Amino acid sequence: MPRLDVRExxxxxRHPKIHEEFESLDSGEVLEIxxxxxxxxxxxxxxxxVESFDADxxxxEREGSEKFVARFPKQ
Known part of the structure; x- marks a missing residue:
């Protein structure tokens, strides 16, 4: 699963980089941020x-006071 740490x-x-990474995914893949x-x-x-984003x-997940891990699936 591709993982992008945007904290730095x-x-x-951030959003342009995330959109760029998401666009490069194949259908069925998940971008972890x-x-x-x-x-x-x-x-x-x-x-x-983003039509291909599977919002459902x-x-x-919160993994600390300043660390959240989100999974953005692509249809």
Whole structure:
């Protein structure tokens, strides 16, 4: 599963990088993102703008006060 840790990426560059990585996935793959906050805005953005994003299979886990791991599946 491709994994992208965005905690060290400047905030304005995070969403474009995530979209780029997601686009490179094959159907059925999942992009795992490590972030310093729950990526709710990204979830809503992906659900609204990316037809191949499987919002129903999206998952997020909190692994500490500043570590969230989210899984963005591609249909």
């Amino acid at each position: 990426i400047p905030p304005p560059e 490590v972030n310093d906050h729950e990526p709710k805005p990204l979830f809503y953005e992906m659900r609204a703008e 299979a999206y998952e997020v």
